[in-house]
Amino acid sequence: MDAEPGVGDQYGDVDAGVVAELWYPLVTVVPQLAGGLLMGSFALMELLRRGDTAKKMRPSAVDRGTSALIVVAYALAVLAIATRALPLIALPASVAWGGVGVGVLGFALRVWSMRVLGRFYTRTLVTTGDQSVVRSGPYRLVRHPGYLGSILVWTGAATSSGNLLSVLAVVVLLAIAYTLRIRTEERMLLSALGEPYAEYRIPSAIDVREGG
Numbered sequence: 001m002d003a004e005p006g007v008g009d010q011y012g013d014v015d016a017g018v019v020a021e022l023w024y025p026l027v028t029v030v031p032q033l034a035g036g037l038l039m040g041s042f043a044l045m046e047l048l049r050r051g052d053t054a055k056k057m058r059p060s061a062v063d064r065g066t067s068a069l070i071v072v073a074y075a076l077a078v079l080a081i082a083t084r085a086l087p088l089i090a091l092p093a094s095v096a097w098g099g100v101g102v103g104v105l106g107f108a109l110r111v112w113s114m115r116v117l118g119r120f121y122t123r124t125l126v127t128t129g130d131q132s133v134v135r136s137g138p139y140r141l142v143r144h145p146g147y148l149g150s151i152l153v154w155t156g157a158a159t160s161s162g163n164l165l166s167v168l169a170v171v172v173l174l175a176i177a178y179t180l181r182i183r184t185e186e187r188m189l190l191s192a193l194g195e196p197y198a199e200y201r202i203p204s205a206i207d208v209r210e211g212g
Helices: 007-027 029-048 066-082 093-120 145-160 164-193 195-201
Strands: none
Touching (some): 029 066, 066 145
């Protein structure tokens, strides 16, 4: 005859269940909430833009629709991250938390880039008559640190969702949008800034000075 479980065993089972209930949201829900916070904070970064030119919404001809393309990519990224539009291929909780870290790193990089570039960190592609090549801060190593920061924020937020398909969708969307953006911007800056920008391009450690 099997022995009946003792009181200690019963309490042990209860404790394990309580721990599991407390642990589950910590490793799944909290990273998702952090990812949502990253996306919301990304929108609030627009308040850091300085000057009328930087805040201008209407793109010029030189923009070639790249600003609108990036907005569309962001909107689709939100759908991929925050809805169940895509089937779930679950990622480990440790990977989701790693995504939060990547997003925070990207957030810090973008804020730093905005502060260094100041009023030249524009929403659309445009240059001003007094604009010059910036070589300080993150621009010492990366030609487009703000874009790199944006990509890290969105990729981190997607990873924090815990869905591999969301990550892949966001990476593809941003890769398309920012590849076209950077190519267009490089042509604009070479035309507007000339030889100083051409020389600046050579020592950049990572090919990834921008608008937005």
